[in-house]
Amino acid sequence: MNNKVIKRIIELILLLVVLSLLTFALMYLAPGDPAEKRLSSQGVAVTKEVLNAERARMGLLRPFFVRYGEWLWGIIHGDFGISFKDDMPVAPKLIKGLKNTVVLALSSLMFSLIISIPLGLVAAVKKNALIDHVVRLLSFIGNSLPNFLVSVLLMYFFCIKLNMFPIIAEGNLQGLFLPVISLSIPMIARFSRMIRTEVLTQLSEDYVTGLRLRGVKEKYILLKNVFYNSIGHIFTIIALQIGVLMGGSVVIETIFRWPGIGKLVMDSINARDYPVIMGFVIIMGTIYVGINLLSDLLNKVIDPRVEV
Amino acid sequence: MKSKKLKLKRKVIIAAMIAIILIVVALLAEVIAPNDPYATNATMIRKAPSAEYLFGTDNLGRCVFSRVLYGARTTISSTVFLVAISFFIGTLIGMICGYYGGIVDEVLMRVADLTLAFPQMVVAIAVAGLLDGGLGGAMIALGITMWTSFARLARSHTLTVKQMPFITASRLAGKSGAYIIIRHILPNILEPVLISALTQIGTTMIGISGLSFLGLGVVAPKAEWGSMISEARAYIQIAPWAVLYPAAATIITIVVFNYLGDAVLEYRDNA
Numbered sequence: 159m160n161n162k163v164i165k166r167i168i169e170l171i172l173l174l175v176v177l178s179l180l181t182f183a184l185m186y187l188a189p190g191d192p193a194e195k196r197l198s199s200q201g202v203a204v205t206k207e208v209l210n211a212e213r214a215r216m217g218l219l220r221p222f223f224v225r226y227g228e229w230l231w232g233i234i235h236g237d238f239g240i241s242f243k244d245d246m247p248v249a250p251k252l253i254k255g256l257k258n259t260v261v262l263a264l265s266s267l268m269f270s271l272i273i274s275i276p277l278g279l280v281a282a283v284k285k286n287a288l289i290d291h292v293v294r295l296l297s298f299i300g301n302s303l304p305n306f307l308v309s310v311l312l313m314y315f316f317c318i319k320l321n322m323f324p325i326i327a328e329g330n331l332q333g334l335f336l337p338v339i340s341l342s343i344p345m346i347a348r349f350s351r352m353i354r355t356e357v358l359t360q361l362s363e364d365y366v367t368g369l370r371l372r373g374v375k376e377k378y379i380l381l382k383n384v385f386y387n388s389i390g391h392i393f394t395i396i397a398l399q400i401g402v403l404m405g406g407s408v409v410i411e412t413i414f415r416w417p418g419i420g421k422l423v424m425d426s427i428n429a430r431d432y433p434v435i436m437g438f439v440i441i442m443g444t445i446y447v448g449i450n451l452l453s454d455l456l457n458k459v460i461d462p463r464v465e466v
Numbered sequence: 467m468k469s470k471k472l473k474l475k476r477k478v479i480i481a482a483m484i485a486i487i488l489i490v491v492a493l494l495a496e497v498i499a500p501n502d503p504y505a506t507n508a509t510m511i512r513k514a515p516s517a518e519y520l521f522g523t524d525n526l527g528r529c530v531f532s533r534v535l536y537g538a539r540t541t542i543s544s545t546v547f548l549v550a551i552s553f554f555i556g557t558l559i560g561m562i563c564g565y566y567g568g569i570v571d572e573v574l575m576r577v578a579d580l581t582l583a584f585p586q587m588v589v590a591i592a593v594a595g596l597l598d599g600g601l602g603g604a605m606i607a608l609g610i611t612m613w614t615s616f617a618r619l620a621r622s623h624t625l626t627v628k629q630m631p632f633i634t635a636s637r638l639a640g641k642s643g644a645y646i647i648i649r650h651i652l653p654n655i656l657e658p659v660l661i662s663a664l665t666q667i668g669t670t671m672i673g674i675s676g677l678s679f680l681g682l683g684v685v686a687p688k689a690e691w692g693s694m695i696s697e698a699r700a701y702i703q704i705a706p707w708a709v710l711y712p713a714a715a716t717i718i719t720i721v722v723f724n725y726l727g728d729a730v731l732e733y734r735d736n737a
């Protein structure tokens with residue numbers, strides 16, 4: 159058993175090494191010369207000599223694997239390099255952005271679960287009743303909405319029509335509201351659909367029939383047995399949504415100017431600030447892979463029959 | 467039971483008809499559009515919807531209705547093209563992996579696993595951002611991860627079909643691997659993979675318009691819904707129609723294609 163966990167962790171490390179190599183290769187091959195971009199943004203006349211000197215200064219002239227090795231070594235020690243844009247270390251920027259993104263992502267996740275768990279349960283219990291149809295319809299529509307659209311529409315109604323919120327989110331609670339709703343709507347749609355399916359599967363199990371025959375109250379079966387047995391599955395659903403959440407937060411943060419890592423990366427893409435983009439991919443990849451492993455392990459803790 | 471199947475069939479037909487209407491409208495954009503979608507008009511800036519400009523005009527005095535129609539063509543054609551390419555490459559790789567097995571299979575499937583290990587949109591944003599190549603770049607960025615789902619599906623079906631006696635017979639008759647894959651395996655695995663392609667149209671559309679919205683896809687002034695919404699967002703207070711109509715068009719199109727995918731899946735599962 160423990161061997162399997164160790165094997166999974168080794169796999170995870172290999173995966174991250176490959177990710178770092180691919181990320182680095184991508185930056186290496188990407189069109190556009192950061193040295194040139196940097197010089198022209200500073201208003202320096204770009205001549206061949208100046209350009210070459212700048213390239214050497216930025217360490218762009220050394221061989222691929224030397225640069226890769228140095229970069230990876232730095233990352234392992236928490237050093238993500240120096241920003242091309244302003245010569246500041248990248249790591250503090252990423253950490254600051256990440257903190258804000260985690261606040262946004264966790265709030266959205268909690269909010270989505272609080273809404274979708276009851277919705278999914280009710281829809282499953284009242285299968286084919288009106289409420290079930292309504293939940294299914296809403297979850298279908300929610301699933302078809304791109305989150306940039308949700309946020310633009312929310313912004314229109316809440317900030318402009320109703321004048322309830324400031325258009326630009328500051329890093330406070332009021333500013334958090336609309337970004338959270340925007341991220342949550344598609345997630346609620348998916349969660350409630352998946353929770354409904356899972357609860358329906360559980361309800362058709364023999365143990366439910368057994369409990370019913372023994373006269374256990376329906377409410378008790380539902381909350382105590384069915385819900386408990388579904389928790390492992392809910393973890394898996396959440397883990398799968400983390401990737402969507404990460405992509406979504408880039409869009410939402412850009413729209414609402416939430417100072418998270420997603421907005422940071424969009425700004426960096428526009429400025430061709432490679433070290434920040436690379437750091438973003440590495441951090442997001444690590445979190446994603448880590449959370450997936452964690453959810454598998456949690457499943458194992460909840461239900462020892464599950465193979466890791 | 468019979469009536470349920472009939473009902474499901476009707477659902478598929480209705481959804482398919484609406485989808486076809488959307489595609490036809492997109493194809494006939496030039497004929498239907500009342501105005502030139504790229505013609506700017508300084509005297510007609512941000513005018514509310516009227517008889518001449520059904521959906522109003524945008525910041526540059528361009529006709530929003532015409533731009534939505536042209537945008538339909540950009541969005542639908544790029545989505546269908548991307549799904550088709552991923553479908554083609556993925557199915558081909560999946561069949562080769564499933565039929566030949568061995569080291570080729572091992573390597574390609576590990577590559578496919580690798581793309582699954584990372585969040586698709588994060589990869590797409592990073593790749594599209596670096597390629598800096600407009601719509602083509604955005605399509606490559608999404609395609610990198612898209613082909614793998616087709617490859618996996620095609621491979622698993624190929625493994626089943628491969629066990630059938632007629633494959634052995636064909637091999638004994640001296641037919642080449644390429645011949646067997648094209649003539650015998652492909653027709654037998656086509657249906658599930660095609661249905662999977664259909665269900666991916668909606669999500670692909672969300673991806674493409676999302677990247678365009680971020681400025682990583684279609685380059686202005688080309689009409690595309692995501693970038694139109696992104697542009698008009700700045701003056702939504704003054705001219706909400708320039709945002710709301712493309713938004714409605716996006717939502718309707720995605721809903722229709724998702725509904726079609728769901729209906730076909732449901733029909734097949736009850737067949």
